[in-house]
Amino acid sequence: MRVTVNRKAHFNAAHRLYNNEWTDARNAEIFGKCANPNFHGHNYELIVSVTGEIHPETGFVMDMKILKNLIRNEIEDQFDHKNLNEEVLEFKTLNPTAENISVVIWNKLRLKIDSKLDLSITLYETPRNFVTYCGV
Amino acid sequence: MRVTVNRKAHFNAAHRLYNNEWTDARNAEIFGKCANPNFHGHNYELIVSVTGEIHPETGFVMDMKILKNLIRNEIEDQFDHKNLNEEVLEFKTLNPTAENISVVIWNKLRLKIDSKLDLSITLYETPRNFVTYCGV
Amino acid sequence: MRVTVNRKAHFNAAHRLYNNEWTDARNAEIFGKCANPNFHGHNYELIVSVTGEIHPETGFVMDMKILKNLIRNEIEDQFDHKNLNEEVLEFKTLNPTAENISVVIWNKLRLKIDSKLDLSITLYETPRNFVTYCGV
């Protein structure tokens, strides 16, 4: 009897799409205006989903206060009001597409959440574009 | 060729988080302000998801008018404008966390929906916290 | 050249509609299930709107960090996870309808916001019912 609990969070960041093994011309060709060297940005809305058994004493899969604080410490404090390409270590060499950001977030949270619990991430880059990653 | 049909509904209720086998101090320690003995409350938003074959004559997995009425009779009329701890039988002894409420809703609806159809429940306790349960 | 800045906040609370100068029968007749003596509850979503000149040095009508903290201290910390009828002084004798709650919130914030700035409040009791009050 497994239940999924979901928590919303958010961070505002600048980024550009850029493969640093390509020429600028190649980046512009493939990524269009998303490759703008002056950056653009988004309000990223994040949903963290944790699946597991309901603990019989608390009625919780996971205490939402703990999950909320974990997301704040591991993700919001690292990404909010930052330039992802310039200031987040993982994206020095990894293109900060929504796909790659969701994998980075998943990896950060996976280390901190009990391995008996499944983890899935949904990341809205805009209200019209979003990605989901569950680690497999 | 299975399709999922989803219907939204809602109810407004008071509750508190409380394990009645614990002391009040233990409840306050674990559940914080959610254990307030005077209760607090939520606008619960519910999504009921039913999966099955499309009936070739109607084009329906399940008639939404029937599902809407079923949710009204089995859930909204039982929970809306109620105090979950005080007035809903299941929560006399079960802590009304979002996880446990979703299991109770699923069990009530499962009895009334054709067993050839799969059933899943998503329950928003707030716009920022929600749970999903599909019975396994 | 006046601009309105708006900030969203929220609190979850229990309440019942009740005029304590009426009989219980009269309360039940007028307020229906909203008069349930065991209470029900809502996720109140609040929008605080402040109108004034843009400060030429900051580009702000009002610093949103200050407004956010003001709403937290004056409203969220007073109302969140509370029973409005039982635990909020103003509603000991005032029926906590959405209309009256919005007036109480407006009065609390008006005292703390520069009188050169206009103030308006929008309070969602549910996603389908909301009220606006601007103090006149």
Next chain:
Amino acid sequence: MRVTVNRKAHFNAAHRLYNNEWTDARNAEIFGKCANPNFHGHNYELIVSVTGEIHPETGFVMDMKILKNLIRNEIEDQFDHKNLNEEVLEFKTLNPTAENISVVIWNKLRLKIDSKLDLSITLYETPRNFVTYCGV
């Protein structure tokens, strides 16, 4: 390591629910006001979900610009501001329920998306009724 990318789109259309092998009386009995011979209509909101490996050079599962254009050409240009029963070939003989529309959309897109990528469709007929189809 598979990620799902999701893109929202929309079209506004008229339809009626109608099985043309039934009598009008039978249609009215089963479909109620949805069988109105003068039609009614909806703002359909569509989410197209594509799952696959992240391409190591681009960081994309699928270029969202390509997916956006594909949805415009294959779905929006065919369905937007149309009468589904009268003007969309597939619904000459197929009842345009949300379930059947989602299958038709899935089939149209499946032909145009690389077979290594999984495809799922979510179609909101109203903000309160929606369906999901993933082709199995």
Next chain:
Amino acid sequence: MRVTVNRKAHFNAAHRLYNNEWTDARNAEIFGKCANPNFHGHNYELIVSVTGEIHPETGFVMDMKILKNLIRNEIEDQFDHKNLNEEVLEFKTLNPTAENISVVIWNKLRLKIDSKLDLSITLYETPRNFVTYCGV
């Protein structure tokens, strides 16, 4: 001390934009795909806003149950699952643009709401297009 209370409602309808004093060519030129003679449709989302004094005994500007029923009887039952051009008397000779629909709704409700209360209408034709009318 005047407060505005707002209630959301909705109806799904077909329509086309059409001035019946113009040629079909002129209608097509001005209204584009909105003039499609086979109709298209929308999920109209309606917000009815009523402004007045708070009644000291009830704490209400207007009882929301009464407003909800009024909207159902006067608007939803007349417009829902209808073809506005063909089945709603007012639009036999009046082009059912969002502007004109909002005026028609306002006029219908104005007759039924106490003249001491101000009335305003917001009508969403789509999530991206909406109109407001307050009778002046």
Next chain:
Amino acid sequence: MRVTVNRKAHFNAAHRLYNNEWTDARNAEIFGKCANPNFHGHNYELIVSVTGEIHPETGFVMDMKILKNLIRNEIEDQFDHKNLNEEVLEFKTLNPTAENISVVIWNKLRLKIDSKLDLSITLYETPRNFVTYCGV
């Protein structure tokens, strides 16, 4: 008989809050993490509201297709996927707060919209922070 028509649009941009007549220390003190010299960003959601008489022949206050194209040409094409501080002329010397951005947008659109029509702008910097400007 004046009606307001509203159209939603959006653009994604990077910015930082910065008064270039202040020291960096002063900027950091007042604007906090919003002054990050590497920039951050937002999905700006824009609502443009135009108020006027309904034209008796068209039933329109203003043709939404024209308004949509005007917003695209004057605002979206200028601001989308840009760094507001670095690439938008107006913000070379003006701090791109939400307040100032809304005034700049209003001024750009005001030049292009018939002076018999009133104009108002609502700009969401995040789903939780937004501003309104109507030119007075």
